[in-house]
Amino acid sequence: MIDKNTVIAANRFGLGARPGELDHIGDDPRGWLRSQVLHTPMAPGELAALKPSDEILRAFFAAREERKDKKKAAAAKGDEAQKVGNLIRDALLPHYLAQAEARVRIAARTEAPFHERLVQFWTNHFAVSVDKPVCLGIAGCLENEAIRPHVTGHFGDMLRAVEQHPAMIAYLDNQSSAGPDSQIARFASRRGNGQHKVGINENLAREILELHTLGVDGGYTQADVTTFAKVLTGWSIGGGKGRLAGGTEGRYFFRENLHQPGAETLLGKTYTQSGEGQGLAVLGDLGRHPSTAKHLATKLARHFIADDPPAESVEKIAAAFRSSDGHLPTTYRALIDAPHAWEGYPAKFKTPQDFIHSTYRAFDVTPPEQRALLAPFEVLGQRIYSPGSPAGWPDTSKDWDGSDALMKRIEWSVAVGDRLASLRAPLDTAGQALGPALTQHTEDALHRAASTSQGLSLLLLSPEFQRR
Amino acid sequence: MVTRRSFVHRALACGMLTQLPRLSFATTQGDSRLVLVILRGALDGLTAVPPYGDPDYANARRELAIPRPGSNGGALELDSTFGLHPSLKQLHQHFQGRELTVIHAVASPYRERSRFDGQNVLENGTPAPTGGTSGWLNRAIAAMPSATRAPHELGLALGQNVPLVLRGDERVTSWAPSLLPEVEPDTLARLADLYTADPVLAMRLNEATAIDALADEQMGNGRSTDKAAARPGAGNIARLKLMAGTAGKFLSAPDGPRIAVFDATGWDTHAQEGAATGQLAQRLDGLDGVLTALATALQPVWKQTAILVVTEFGRTVALNGTRGTDHGTGTCALLVGGAVNGGRVLADWPGLGNRALYQGRDLKPTLDLRAVFKGILQQHFAIGARQLEESVFPSSSAAHPVPDLLRA
Numbered sequence: 062m063i064d065k066n067t068v069i070a071a072n073r074f075g076l077g078a079r080p081g082e083l084d085h086i087g088d089d090p091r092g093w094l095r096s097q098v099l100h101t102p103m104a105p106g107e108l109a110a111l112k113p114s115d116e117i118l119r120a121f122f123a124a125r126e127e128r129k130d131k132k133k134a135a136a137a138k139g140d141e142a143q144k145v146g147n148l149i150r151d152a153l154l155p156h157y158l159a160q161a162e163a164r165v166r167i168a169a170r171t172e173a174p175f176h177e178r179l180v181q182f183w184t185n186h187f188a189v190s191v192d193k194p195v196c197l198g199i200a201g202c203l204e205n206e207a208i209r210p211h212v213t214g215h216f217g218d219m220l221r222a223v224e225q226h227p228a229m230i231a232y233l234d235n236q237s238s239a240g241p242d243s244q245i246a247r248f249a250s251r252r253g254n255g256q257h258k259v260g261i262n263e264n265l266a267r268e269i270l271e272l273h274t275l276g277v278d279g280g281y282t283q284a285d286v287t288t289f290a291k292v293l294t295g296w297s298i299g300g301g302k303g304r305l306a307g308g309t310e311g312r313y314f315f316r317e318n319l320h321q322p323g324a325e326t327l328l329g330k331t332y333t334q335s336g337e338g339q340g341l342a343v344l345g346d347l348g349r350h351p352s353t354a355k356h357l358a359t360k361l362a363r364h365f366i367a368d369d370p371p372a373e374s375v376e377k378i379a380a381a382f383r384s385s386d387g388h389l390p391t392t393y394r395a396l397i398d399a400p401h402a403w404e405g406y407p408a409k410f411k412t413p414q415d416f417i418h419s420t421y422r423a424f425d426v427t428p429p430e431q432r433a434l435l436a437p438f439e440v441l442g443q444r445i446y447s448p449g450s451p452a453g454w455p456d457t458s459k460d461w462d463g464s465d466a467l468m469k470r471i472e473w474s475v476a477v478g479d480r481l482a483s484l485r486a487p488l489d490t491a492g493q494a495l496g497p498a499l500t501q502h503t504e505d506a507l508h509r510a511a512s513t514s515q516g517l518s519l520l521l522l523s524p525e526f527q528r529r
Numbered sequence: 530m531v532t533r534r535s536f537v538h539r540a541l542a543c544g545m546l547t548q549l550p551r552l553s554f555a556t557t558q559g560d561s562r563l564v565l566v567i568l569r570g571a572l573d574g575l576t577a578v579p580p581y582g583d584p585d586y587a588n589a590r591r592e593l594a595i596p597r598p599g600s601n602g603g604a605l606e607l608d609s610t611f612g613l614h615p616s617l618k619q620l621h622q623h624f625q626g627r628e629l630t631v632i633h634a635v636a637s638p639y640r641e642r643s644r645f646d647g648q649n650v651l652e653n654g655t656p657a658p659t660g661g662t663s664g665w666l667n668r669a670i671a672a673m674p675s676a677t678r679a680p681h682e683l684g685l686a687l688g689q690n691v692p693l694v695l696r697g698d699e700r701v702t703s704w705a706p707s708l709l710p711e712v713e714p715d716t717l718a719r720l721a722d723l724y725t726a727d728p729v730l731a732m733r734l735n736e737a738t739a740i741d742a743l744a745d746e747q748m749g750n751g752r753s754t755d756k757a758a759a760r761p762g763a764g765n766i767a768r769l770k771l772m773a774g775t776a777g778k779f780l781s782a783p784d785g786p787r788i789a790v791f792d793a794t795g796w797d798t799h800a801q802e803g804a805a806t807g808q809l810a811q812r813l814d815g816l817d818g819v820l821t822a823l824a825t826a827l828q829p830v831w832k833q834t835a836i837l838v839v840t841e842f843g844r845t846v847a848l849n850g851t852r853g854t855d856h857g858t859g860t861c862a863l864l865v866g867g868a869v870n871g872g873r874v875l876a877d878w879p880g881l882g883n884r885a886l887y888q889g890r891d892l893k894p895t896l897d898l899r900a901v902f903k904g905i906l907q908q909h910f911a912i913g914a915r916q917l918e919e920s921v922f923p924s925s926s927a928a929h930p931v932p933d934l935l936r937a
Contacts, residue, residue, distance in 0.1 A: 262799055267643075271645075475713075524727040
């Protein structure tokens with residue numbers, strides 16, 4: 062029996078119903094959701110052909126070297142600037158396209174759409190952005206190598222995997238952050254090399270505290286940020302020359318000679334561990350901190366329940382996180398069991414990404430390939446793996462419902478309607494995608510549409526399809 | 530041919546869209562134009578406006594220091610203490626033409642170092658990051674005396690969505706270039722009917738149709754002729770220039786919006802920042818070009834125009850371990866336009882000696898950015914002092930409006 066809760070499971074928790082999905086879920090929407098987070102599923106087949114991050118980073122390093130050499134050579138001639146500039150992009154873009162294509166294909170086809178939405182949620186929580194050149198080839202690797210394996214595990218394990226992933230280390234500039242008393246700093250000061258000062262970069266430490274764990278009001282100070290940055294010195298990427306030789310090129314590598322030696326006190330606790338273990342101990346504590354539980358519960362509730370999530374639901378989800386030591390399936394179950402999650406439908410305005418994915422699912426079409434795949438995401442304002450900041454994409458209606466944003470959705474929907482006019486029927490598709498959520502008003506509009514093409518566009522633009 | 534504009538008028542005639550804005554504004558006192566440019570990521574004010582005359586400057590900034598005016602890659606001289614970054618050539622011309630005021634050692638009331646909270650405070654106009662869901666510029670529109678304002682959509686966000694600073698009860702609209710074909714008026718009319726059940730979408734559709742109609746009128750049609758520049762996601766300077774040119778045309782239209790906001794990202798220079806040349810220098814060169822595009826398009830109303838460039842906070846005075854700078858506090862702001870009482874540097878300069886720094890690391894702010902905002906709103910839009918303190922910038926009584934920012 063398909064009812065409102067069936068639709069909520071498919072469209073709010075999932076990625077939008079494909080034909081037949083509402084029938085499949087039937088009268089056990091909660092069971093359908095729980096079954097998707099019981100265990101770690103096999104990696105989707107779409108990922109099989111993707112290259113690992115170390116291989117891609119090696120290609121990046123090689124392209125960067127080649128660029129340097131060519132620049133030197135071209136400096137005399139002065140006419141090859143353009144060619145030189147594209148070397149890195151040429152090396153990395155194919156990887157970015159392959160990762161983006163895999164991601165959208167999974168979203169369009171998966172039969173575990175709640176699981177996949179959670180993958181996307183965590184990728185956005187631990188955001189890196191391809192507008193930083195080094196990330197162009199490996200942003201998708203962070204999702205596939207550090208997020209996916211832990212979506213149904215413990216948060217602490219995901220946290221460690223993310224913070225030690227080369228994409229995060231490079232995005233937040235930690236690879237050459239050096240402690241003031243590290244071997245490298247002492248060497249530099251003996252050489253009197255004042256111009257090439259080595260020192261701390263606090264970017265990664267700040268964003269771990271502010272965005273990844275405690276949250277901005279989670280009870281830390283500037284002193285904690287600076288101390289944590291010292292703790293994290295040495296968390297780097299392998300490969301390099303001279304004093305920075307060591308490790309496997311392109312893989313996470315702890316550089317003892319960058320690390321600030323000695324005990325550090327952070328958030329009122331002293332960490333006496335040496336080397337990498339010190340940072341791991343701090344991360345371990347951050348990953349199970351009550352502020353982290355509250356921060357993550359708030360974000361989950363905002364994503365799955367409402368822009369302004371009810372405090373009662375947030376507390377229940379946070380409590381499940383705390384009592385299970387950050388066990389994510391237990392946390393998700395508290396979310397599924399929150400009564401608010403099944404009320405006020407539809408509450409969330411779809412992001413462009415949600416809108417595009419649910420369109421492919423509703424029409425059961427294969428997403429385009431290569432650059433054409435990127436176009437709708439760019440046009441609608443949510444370029445793949447490109448939130449532009451470590452805070453990730455925003456997650457409330459006000460961030461997405463600008464009048465121009467709506468006009469872009471209209472223009473794209475008209476193009477989609479035109480393309481699919483001979484292949485799909487508006488009312489059938491609407492029934493399969495929206496079930497009992499389809500209003501009489503919209504059904505009438507689809508009946509009266511001037512053409513099949515216009516009917517399909519109106520379906521995509523209807524209030525019930527624009528929200529979840 | 531049926532344009533969007535004629536669709537709008539026809540729709541009005543048929544009573545299809547009952548609340549459709551006409552975008553016709555009073556032209557008496559309502560002639561002032563304001564463009565707010567937000568540089569997201571925290572601009573290094575000591576590089577954009579180097580205090581080359583400060584005795585501690587060269588030593589404090591080391592490889593980030595911009596050479597003195599006259600030397601190779603040197604600053605463009607403003608006075609005996611301050612210069613502009615050598616990339617800001619057009620802005621320097623405006624300074625010489627007395628159309629640019631440079632404000633330094635300024636900051637919002639926010640004193641932590643989260644970029645995202647810093648932007649919230651910059652935009653919500655309160656002392657707290659969680660100080661509300663509306664922006665000060667939207668509340669300023671609400672506070673304008675009725676003689677200086679028109680009933681609909683004085684505010685325009687350049688971009689698909691509306692940033693916090695312009696969100697609120699007052700209706701505003703947004704616009705960005707498009708690569709897709711224009712939609713048939715019949716489809717828009719049917720959508721208007723479909724959205725009668727959804728007030729938010731109905732309002733957005735009204736706003737979008739109206740601004741597109743204005744684009745049709747101002748530019749022949751709202752489609753971009755420069756595909757590379759219109760391409761979204763690039764975050765590039767070409768796109769910003771296109772948006773700036775469009776913003777200028779919208780603001781120049783007699784029945785167009787009066788206030789525009791757009792933002793540029795890419796200022797968070799944690800690594801390899803560069804000085805006279807390099808990463809930040811390139812960004813500043815782009816900013817110079819964007820402001821020039823804006824000024825060119827605003828020529829018809831240049832005398833009534835003020836453009837304010839701000840950022841959420843500054844960066845550390847000292848270089849970090851990766852040849853960049855970390856999040857800081859005090860920074861600069863730029864006010865340029867035909868209405869600006871320019872050719873001046875406004876700074877109660879705290880100095881860059883170790884003991885002068887805020888928390889031993891940042892340029893100490895000596896001016897509240899809200900005092901600048903208030904000064905502009907008071908002079909430019911005749912918003913009363915009481916409203917500025919009560920509704921636009923609550924809890925800001927210590928930040929007195931900076932006088933005479935604009936020409937009398």
